[in-house]
Amino acid sequence: MTDAAKFEKIYERERVKIDRELHKIFREKKPLSLYQPASYILTLPGKRLRPFLVLLTANVCGKKFSEVYRAALALEMMHTFTLVHDDIMDNADKRRGSDTLHKKYDLSTAILSGDGLLSIAYNYLIKDANVNTRTVIAEFTNGLIEVCEGQSLDKEFETRSKVSLDEYLTMIDKKTAIMIETCCAIGSLLAGADAGTVKTLKKFGKNLGMAFQIQDDLLDVIGEEKEFGKKIGGDLIEGKKTFLFLDALAKAKGKDLLDLKKVITNKGIKSNEVAHYRAIYERVGTFESAKKKIKFYSDKAEKCLKQLPDSGEMNILVWLTDKLIKRKY
Amino acid sequence: MTDAAKFEKIYERERVKIDRELHKIFREKKPLSLYQPASYILTLPGKRLRPFLVLLTANVCGKKFSEVYRAALALEMMHTFTLVHDDIMDNADKRRGSDTLHKKYDLSTAILSGDGLLSIAYNYLIKDANVNTRTVIAEFTNGLIEVCEGQSLDKEFETRSKVSLDEYLTMIDKKTAIMIETCCAIGSLLAGADAGTVKTLKKFGKNLGMAFQIQDDLLDVIGEEKEFGKKIGGDLIEGKKTFLFLDALAKAKGKDLLDLKKVITNKGIKSNEVAHYRAIYERVGTFESAKKKIKFYSDKAEKCLKQLPDSGEMNILVWLTDKLIKRKY
Numbered sequence: 262m263t264d265a266a267k268f269e270k271i272y273e274r275e276r277v278k279i280d281r282e283l284h285k286i287f288r289e290k291k292p293l294s295l296y297q298p299a300s301y302i303l304t305l306p307g308k309r310l311r312p313f314l315v316l317l318t319a320n321v322c323g324k325k326f327s328e329v330y331r332a333a334l335a336l337e338m339m340h341t342f343t344l345v346h347d348d349i350m351d352n353a354d355k356r357r358g359s360d361t362l363h364k365k366y367d368l369s370t371a372i373l374s375g376d377g378l379l380s381i382a383y384n385y386l387i388k389d390a391n392v393n394t395r396t397v398i399a400e401f402t403n404g405l406i407e408v409c410e411g412q413s414l415d416k417e418f419e420t421r422s423k424v425s426l427d428e429y430l431t432m433i434d435k436k437t438a439i440m441i442e443t444c445c446a447i448g449s450l451l452a453g454a455d456a457g458t459v460k461t462l463k464k465f466g467k468n469l470g471m472a473f474q475i476q477d478d479l480l481d482v483i484g485e486e487k488e489f490g491k492k493i494g495g496d497l498i499e500g501k502k503t504f505l506f507l508d509a510l511a512k513a514k515g516k517d518l519l520d521l522k523k524v525i526t527n528k529g530i531k532s533n534e535v536a537h538y539r540a541i542y543e544r545v546g547t548f549e550s551a552k553k554k555i556k557f558y559s560d561k562a563e564k565c566l567k568q569l570p571d572s573g574e575m576n577i578l579v580w581l582t583d584k585l586i587k588r589k590y
Numbered sequence: 591m592t593d594a595a596k597f598e599k600i601y602e603r604e605r606v607k608i609d610r611e612l613h614k615i616f617r618e619k620k621p622l623s624l625y626q627p628a629s630y631i632l633t634l635p636g637k638r639l640r641p642f643l644v645l646l647t648a649n650v651c652g653k654k655f656s657e658v659y660r661a662a663l664a665l666e667m668m669h670t671f672t673l674v675h676d677d678i679m680d681n682a683d684k685r686r687g688s689d690t691l692h693k694k695y696d697l698s699t700a701i702l703s704g705d706g707l708l709s710i711a712y713n714y715l716i717k718d719a720n721v722n723t724r725t726v727i728a729e730f731t732n733g734l735i736e737v738c739e740g741q742s743l744d745k746e747f748e749t750r751s752k753v754s755l756d757e758y759l760t761m762i763d764k765k766t767a768i769m770i771e772t773c774c775a776i777g778s779l780l781a782g783a784d785a786g787t788v789k790t791l792k793k794f795g796k797n798l799g800m801a802f803q804i805q806d807d808l809l810d811v812i813g814e815e816k817e818f819g820k821k822i823g824g825d826l827i828e829g830k831k832t833f834l835f836l837d838a839l840a841k842a843k844g845k846d847l848l849d850l851k852k853v854i855t856n857k858g859i860k861s862n863e864v865a866h867y868r869a870i871y872e873r874v875g876t877f878e879s880a881k882k883k884i885k886f887y888s889d890k891a892e893k894c895l896k897q898l899p900d901s902g903e904m905n906i907l908v909w910l911t912d913k914l915i916k917r918k919y
Contacts, residue, residue, distance in 0.1 A: 295742035350698040369679040372701060373742055376675060379708070380734040387728050399716050405709040413624035413702055493667050532790060 275316060275326065279309045282334055286381065296364050298374040303341050305357040310473075310585070311336040317581070318448030318462050319461045321574045325422075329451045332389040332397075336444050338382035339401070341406050343374035343440075350416060351499075366380040381406075386447075393450040400450065404443030411436025422525055424502045426511065430471070433504075435496065437477075438470025457567065465565035465578070472558035472586055478503040479551045482539055484589060494535030500528040505547050512545040559586045597909040604645060604655065609640045611663055611881050615710065620640050628710075631672050636684040639751070639802075639914070640773045646910070647777030647791050650903045656914025661718040661726075665773050667711035672769075673706035679745060680828075704918045705742040713775075721801050722779040729779065733772030733792040740765025742860040751854055752829050755840065759800070762833075766806075787898065794894035795906070801887035801915055806833040808871075808880045811868055813918060823864030829857040833883065888915045 262270075287300035296343075312333035319329040332482060345354075348361040349371055363371035380411055380417070390397045414432040445466030449459045481496045496503045498585060502525075514558045520541060522531055530533050530538065562582050569575055591599075616629035641662035648658040655662075675684075678700050684690060692700035712730070719726045747753045748797040774795030778788045810825045811834060825832045831854075839850050847871060850913065851861055859860040871877055891911050898904055 291744045292739055294744060294746045295739055340837055346701050349701060369745055372675050372678060373738060377735070377742075379705075380731060380738055382713075383727070383731040383736060387731060389726060390724065394727075395716060395719065398712070398723075398727055402709060402712040402716060404714060406706070406738060409706040410621055410707055413621045413706075416698055416702070417621060417623045447668040499717070517832075 262269060264576060266422065268540070268577045271577065272581070275311045275313055279305075279312050279325065279333065280304065282330065286334065286338075286385075294370070295373060295377050298362055298370050299377050301360045301365065302345055302374070303378065304358070305359050307337075307357060309337060311340050313581075314444040314466065315448040315451075317574070317578055318445045318466075319452045320447060320448075320527050320571065321492050321578065322449045322452030322454040322458060323571070324448075324452035326491055329389055331385040332447055332451055334336065335382040335384075335386035335389075335401070336440070336447065338378045338385065339459055340404065340440060341377045342378040342382065343412070345371055345378065347412060349375075350412070366523060379421070389451060391451075392453045397447055397450050400446040404439050407435045408441040411439065418502050419500075424507060426504070426507050429502065429504060429507050431484065433474040434471065435475040438467050441470030441473065442466035457546060459567050461565050468558045468562035468565065469585070472555045472562060472582075473506045475551055475555050475558070476586055476588070478505050479548070479555070480589070481505075482535075482542065483548070492532075493530070494530075494539070497524065497535055498529050498532060500524050500530070503559050505542055505551055508550045509542050509547040512547065512550075513541060517541045517545065555586055559583075591834065593660070593776075593905060594909060595831045597906045599765070601642060601910070604642055605638050608641050608662065608666065609633065609635075610666065611659065612666065613664065615667075615714075623699070623785040623853070624702060624706050625689075627691055627699050628706050630694065631674055631685070631691045631703070632667065632707065634688050636686060638666060640669050642910075643770065643773040643795065644777040646903070646907055647774045647795075649777075650898065650901070650907065651778045651781030651783035651787060653777075653781035658713045658777060660717055661776055664711040664713075664715035664730070665719075665769070665776065667707045667714065669769060671704045671707040671711065672694060672741070674700055674707065676741060679741070679804050680702075684774070702728050709821045718780060719779075726776055726779050726831045729772055733768050736768040738769065747831050749809050753836060757835070758833060759830065760838050762803040763796070763800065764801040766794050769886075770799030771795035771803065771912055790894050790897050794891050797887045798890035801891060801911075803886045804833045804880055804884050804887070805915055807919070808877070809918070811864075811871065812835075821861075823861070823868070826853065826864055827858050827861060829853050829859070834871055834880055837879045838874050838876040841876065841879075843868060843905055846870045846874065847898065863868050884915055888912075 276509065283303050284300070286303070287296040290296040314337050315329055320326060320557045345362050346355060347362050353361050355366050359365075359515075361371075362374060366374075385552055386398065386401055409433070411432055414428075415436055420426070436504065443465050443466070445462040446459060449462045455464070478496065481503065484493060484495060492498065497506070504543035506521070506524070510518070513521050520538070524538070559582055563579060566575060566579055566582070612632050613629070615632065616625040640803060642908060644658055644662035644665050645655045647729040649655060652865070660889075661897070673685060674691050677685055677893050682690050683693050688694075690700075693705060695703075715727065715730055740761055740763070743757075744765055745759070747761065771792050772795070774791040775778065779792045785789070807825065810832065813821060813822060822829065826835070833851070836854070839847070847864050888911055892908060895908055895911070
């Protein structure tokens with residue numbers, strides 16, 4: 262069996278296990294009015310990237326998966342909490358191919374179930390926080406604070422006519438990359454890794470997270486609809502100022518520029534206009550820029566990994582980084 | 591100076607100091623879109639009972655106020671987080687005499703600022719959690735979980751036609767009393783108190799919290815409008831199943847019973863009907879029952895205090911309990 266096949270098998274095995282554990286968390290917990298909706302959203306199918314990263318980074322630093330499993334689940338719960346509240350703010354109907362929580366239930370239930378998910382996340386994190394307790398919880402909390410700040414910037418950008426690419430990168434750093442970084446921090450800290458290793462793995466996570474988000478922006482326009490589980494061009498339709506949009510806006514001239522500005526003025530486009538805007542992106546070289554930027558961050562992520570001692574545990578992180586930036590959905 | 595005057599002076603001094611510290615927390619923090627609304631709601635005038643209890647219980651166990659100040663502020667932030675999200679769920683316009691967060695800003699801002707307040711609460715708690723770190727954070731988290739469960743029950747009760755007094759007591763135990771208990775747990779734990787003392791102070795907090803909430807229900811009907819800062823009879827107008835309402839419902843007969851059932855069917859009453867319902871409460875002895883129940887819990891709270899060594903630090907807790915159950919707003 263090749264390494265890649267072996268790693269794929271490990272990922273698949275843990276993903277199934279994470280799903281099984283997520284199903285157990287709220288089983289038999291009362292009141293049902295709080296925990297049933299929380300369980301519904303938590304068990305919708307997902308990549309489980311964040312908990313998997315906690316397992317892998319702990320493993321690289323010498324801990325068994327089983328020793329940090331509850332912390333890993335905590336990171337998935339914290340992530341799901343942000344999805345639930347973001348979906349309310351974005352007025353989104355669908356999440357992971359199913360109804361969002363506030364659509365399936367109602368606003369109050371969604372707010373409260375989000376809060377519940379976050380509180381149980383802390384609860385699970387504490388269960389595994391035997392080593393570096395205070396730092397682990399501080400990292401988790403810092404991640405949470407930055408996610409709130411990132412989401413706040415994201416909402417701010419919606420109503421602003423001008424957003425620079427740098428501002429956008431700061432926003433996704435806070436909104437997305439920080440959580441990937443936090444997973445790596447917590448995995449390594451729980452394994453009692455030295456400060457240098459923790460720092461390197463955090464840097465790896467941050468860069469992986471940046472690559473991951475820009476990849477997400479790219480897939481929104483060129484991804485495969487069925488697999489991606491979202492409408493292609495959804496960001497354009499909603500008028501989101503993504504990496505691609507801002508890059509194109511900075512490069513376009515003449516009619517292309519006017520058309521891009523219309524997206525801002527009209528707060529989005531119609532579904533049948535997506536192809537037109539995709540052509541603009543192609544014309545001005547935005548897909549090239551996005552791919553270059555993804556490579557820039559994923560190269561940095563892999564460079565961090567090369568600073569750490571070579572091992573089988575380590576190579577799966579290299580493989581995962583490669584897999585994520587090559588994903589089609 | 592009498593003890594009472596001395597204690598009143600301490601409370602007033604700390605309340606001013608807590609307010610000053612609360613004003614500082616979000617000053618110069620960015621993004622403003624997140625922290626300005628959070629600061630607005632956090633600095634509206636309040637009793638600051640929760641942080642004061644952290645200070646007092648830590649002090650009883652041998653720590654200076656200054657050593658647990660950030661933990662005290664954390665409890666006020668956590669409390670404010672619950673108010674912000676509850677106000678959205680209750681569709682409330684006013685809080686502490688001013689606009690609620692979602693009224694002054696908007697829904698997204700209120701959800702996110704609530705989340706932000708909670709995350710900064712953890713951040714502040716960690717700063718002071720040098721002693722019993724894991725237990726302190728576990729207590730705080732447990733408080734948060736119970737508050738979510740309590741709020742979920744409260745929302746459930748709104749749509750249920752039958753709620754027993756016992757169910758109501760469970761609900762306020764989770765929604766209100768737990769946080770008062772958590773304050774006492776955290777104050778004593780941070781002071782490194784022995785398990786017995788922590789347990790006694792938690793029990794004190796729980797009973798004080800129960801007395802406090804039923805007192806709140808009572809003041810809603812017989813309180814002084816101007817000082818209470820809320821509309822008199824607001825719970826009746828909104829059709830809330832409070833201690834008073836459920837007690838009256840269990841005792842009333844004939845037309846009184848029919849009138850009470852109408853409150854459930856119509857999901858509330860008109861402002862000009864408050865006096866009529868107050869008369870029913872009077873007639874069936876509900877005010878008596880409420881006062882008895884408040885005395886029951888506050889006696890239990892004071893009994894807990896008597897189990898601890900007598901001291902000046904301790905007597906202020908006795909005084910505070912007495913003050914709270916005698917308050918008029």
